[in-house]
Amino acid sequence: MDWKARLLVLDGLTPSMDEGGMLAWGTLADAPEDAELVFLGLDRSDGGEKACFACVPPEGDARPRMANPQLWSLMTALAPDQLALYGGARSLVDWHARHRFCAQCGGATRIAKGGWQRSCTQCGADHFPRTDPVTIMLVEHVRDGERKLLLGRGLGWPEGRFSALAGFVEPGETIEEGVAREVLEEVGIVVRDVRYILSQPWPFPSQLMIGCIGYTDQTEITLDETEMAEAHWYTRDDVIASLEGRDDAPMVSPPPHTIAHQLFRWWIAQ
């Protein structure tokens, strides 16, 4: 055997970075003796072959952990491949920490298949890491040749920060039906010709973000006030000003590592 193993350095779910802006790694000896280890894959990037692991945090929290400001700035600093690796690892270890019991019978579960499964020690049911599909959508309206984009501010978001509408895909619907339902529910607007653009994993806790665009002839907004604080139409110039972070921008866009930011860039390039 000529391989080495390494352990992703995590404080709970928060990563560490080395001086080069890369994720920090330790050795398997750094893991507590009874720790559950998740196999992340083989890294062949520097010639050798290293098995990469992450450690399941000792205790779970009832609520899925969201991104915090410290993590947000870490994410901005990480290269895309490092961010993807961290995101996958975070989703997995967080899922393990919150699934120590069997939803079927209430018995204790234990890690299996290198961390890509948990099995019930009582009834034998197998449980698999969860990924939730979420649609996030640009809603476009064209009048007199001018394209406008509908953006919203969720309840509790900072004043001035706007993004694309989004919501979980529900059982029994297609991606396109999910987009149409979500837009109708949140802003009372009927969209047509829904089209897929791009996707992105989002590890808070484990979403697959599915970016789409839909078109509408309506401009009047009927807000769902249990979800949204406000929603408005923005011109291409508005979106450009916001992406450039200009003082005269009418709103603040999501940061570059978000799919919403990528969708905005896609839209202004059309």
Next chain:
Amino acid sequence: MDWKARLLVLDGLTPSMDEGGMLAWGTLADAPEDAELVFLGLDRSDGGEKACFACVPPEGDARPRMANPQLWSLMTALAPDQLALYGGARSLVDWHARHRFCAQCGGATRIAKGGWQRSCTQCGADHFPRTDPVTIMLVEHVRDGERKLLLGRGLGWPEGRFSALAGFVEPGETIEEGVAREVLEEVGIVVRDVRYILSQPWPFPSQLMIGCIGYTDQTEITLDETEMAEAHWYTRDDVIASLEGRDDAPMVSPPPHTIAHQLFRWWIAQ
């Protein structure tokens, strides 16, 4: 109050049909007194307004229930809107039946928010119905102007039955990365220019099928024998013969209500 309620007739997870080929409905009085009821939505199709419910089966099974031949023929007979309604209801009640306990602490959960949530009676954690994104992909190769499609037969499938490759999207990857990984794993082929085509919910138990196409210059297949029995290249004529159910077809295609069938139709129309 001027509304009526109706209850989807289910034997476990199997629906009943009336003479018109529609899903059969009963009244709320048909539900056991202690039954958990899932609210499916309002039906306004015949002028009035009816609240539609389904009943969670009294006991769950550790394994997610797959489609059986009886259900398969029912599905073929149901109109698309009826199939969608049944699919959503089935996913939901099956999820409830298999999630009576809290994965976080092992305590008992109870149904909440009309069946779109379960809450732990012990630690208070909320749990939501699960939908698993699955990619299903056409792999195309063109030589001397002839387009060919790679189709596979899974382990345990009947002799002669072929379909598109498919697999769960894993934490940390995009739809396009999921497609590329799955094709590389199952048949050892590198695909490029992966593109989304269409999606479909699949309630066995609760997948969101995401249909894509990818292109390759490779023809040599390296089979993952732990998943696949065989895989071959088929011409447009082969696929047409199979969709028409002709005796000279080199393989049997999936039935019309599957996304694979729809993908085949899309491909021959290109």
